[in-house]
Amino acid sequence: MPSASDQHGIDMLIRKLESIATLSYEERQAIRSLPIRIHVLGARQDIVRDGDQPAQCCLILSGWACRYKLLSQGKRQILSFHIPGDIPDLQSLQLPTMDHSVATMKQATVAFIPHECLRNLTVDFPNIGGLLWRDTLIDGAIYRAWMAGIGRRxxxxxxxxxxxxxxxxxxxxxxxxxxxxxxxxxxxxxxxxxxxxxxxxxxxxxxxxxxxxxxxxxxxxxxxxxxxxxxxxxxxxxxxxxxxxxxx
Amino acid sequence: MPSASDQHGIDMLIRKLESIATLSYEERQAIRSLPIRIHVLGARQDIVRDGDQPAQCCLILSGWACRYKLLSQGKRQILSFHIPGDIPDLQSLQLPTMDHSVATMKQATVAFIPHECLRNLTVDFPNIGGLLWRDTLIDGAIYRAWMAGIGRRxxxxxxxxxxxxxxxxxxxxxxxxxxxxxxxxxxxxxxxxxxxxxxxxxxxxxxxxxxxxxxxxxxxxxxxxxxxxxxxxxxxxxxxxxxxxxxx
DNA sequence: CGGCATGTTGAATCTAATCAATCCACGTGG
DNA sequence: CCACGTGGATTGATTAGATTCAACATGCCG
Missing domain, CATH: 1.10.10.10 (Winged helix-like DNA-binding domain superfamily/Winged helix DNA-binding domain)
Structure with a gap:
């Protein structure tokens, strides 16, 4: 049911990207015209699972999500928290197989964007490609900060x-x-x-x-x-x- | 002192990249023609430091390196180990300021590659761009595995x-x-x-x-x-x- | 050969885990 | 309107895994 509120939805992504870089008008427009499929998910529901090979990425529009890994004996490590504007499985564009799961924390609205559309976007707008790369690198920087915390604080x-x-x-x-x-x-x-x-x-x-x-x-x-x-x-x-x- | 052994050096990068993807002949040649500046470093020597804004990336040709963060009271968290073929500061292409340091573990030979050349390479060969992105994402995957280990094992x-x-x-x-x-x-x-x-x-x-x-x-x-x-x-x-x- | 970094071991201690209740807020249905 | 059920929060008692402190051994390098 794409409507006016969806527009508001994808603007969340723009707001997020503008928090880590600068976008031109054309780039904003290109992002706004991404085709998205909106889903409302309940709390504690998996979005993608360890081992999956998704053909799309999920953009959080509202609510929170987290990445996590399950270990033996019910042990769980949460790897990151994700808020509106985040694309927690963006890495699946380059790494086909998920090595962890992503789930909602509370009720959430997510927008699914086909990999193909994101790839086309990065071809037409190399700067956006670089920006998405940058975004995954910031995820990596946060992992490093968490590692230092868990290991030494x-x-x-x-x-x-x-x-x-x-x-x-x-x-x-x-x-x-x-x-x-x-x-x-x-x-x-x-x-x-x-x-x-x-x-x-x-x-x-x-x-x-x-x-x-x-x-x-x-x-x-x-x-x-x-x-x-x-x-x-x-x-x-x-x-x-x-x-x-x-x-x- | 670029010579025959350097050729062997950059081949290390090719070998590494081919361990995570496939390269065409042209791509291999393009990588081989990257201009590099070779340095021999002693053990436990910083290559880039937290806060630096490097204009080049370092490719390990021989020896080992590690990323690390220093915390208060001399606490240190090693974030990753790097072996020949790795580019431990590849993320600096998109994240100008280092949020951690990289140092050698033992005596090491490293090749410095200017950011500009790597950027040109990704423009001329988008597949290589994607591959470098993929490489940084694998670093991220390893961070996740370490986090799960430190946190829960x-x-x-x-x-x-x-x-x-x-x-x-x-x-x-x-x-x-x-x-x-x-x-x-x-x-x-x-x-x-x-x-x-x-x-x-x-x-x-x-x-x-x-x-x-x-x-x-x-x-x-x-x-x-x-x-x-x-x-x-x-x-x-x-x-x-x-x-x-x-x-x- | 001497010096210093690294490795090894023991004993005491501590942070955080484990086990086990109990409590509380909230939503549901009788 | 209140009993009940449930998930999360809170607290106490005890234990365990890892740290700390300290000493000593080993081995490598100049």
Missing amino acids: SAYERIAHLFCELYLKLQAVGLAESYRCPMPVTQMDLADALGLTPVHINRVLREMRGRTLITLRSSTLVIDAWDDLLRASEFDPAYLHLEKQAAA | SAYERIAHLFCELYLKLQAVGLAESYRCPMPVTQMDLADALGLTPVHINRVLREMRGRTLITLRSSTLVIDAWDDLLRASEFDPAYLHLEKQAAA
């Missing part, structure tokens, strides 16, 4: 760092301001993203609340002390490679 | 998994066979790569030696029981996205 620092990252990413596409943002993740999700247990997440969150650093309740993050949060996590936003650097 | 599994990965990567470019390969890393390097301490690495290596799984001595890894190693680490080579799948 304390639980407290890891959680603080993640909140800084997500707040800035949301802010960059206009989905956060005044140190408040949506955060539709359970404590179990945080645990699986940060290499901890839900119990420990709970305890650290309590401590942060006690120190009036942040409050996470009913899927909303409130940052009470942004500067302290930055300091606690030694956060340096450079790795997000945002074009217009935010209030960091 | 035991020390024993992590170490085993890393050895499987490195053996297959080396084998793919002809630098390993018969379950032996170079492994010029100290126990401290392994610790910083896997989110552990050198002491613990030492203990787990001893255990693996005791179980006749692997032996790591004088910078050489000998795999005594490949199948057990695969099983111990639940290793699935799919994430390496190798063209000609190895004996896994």
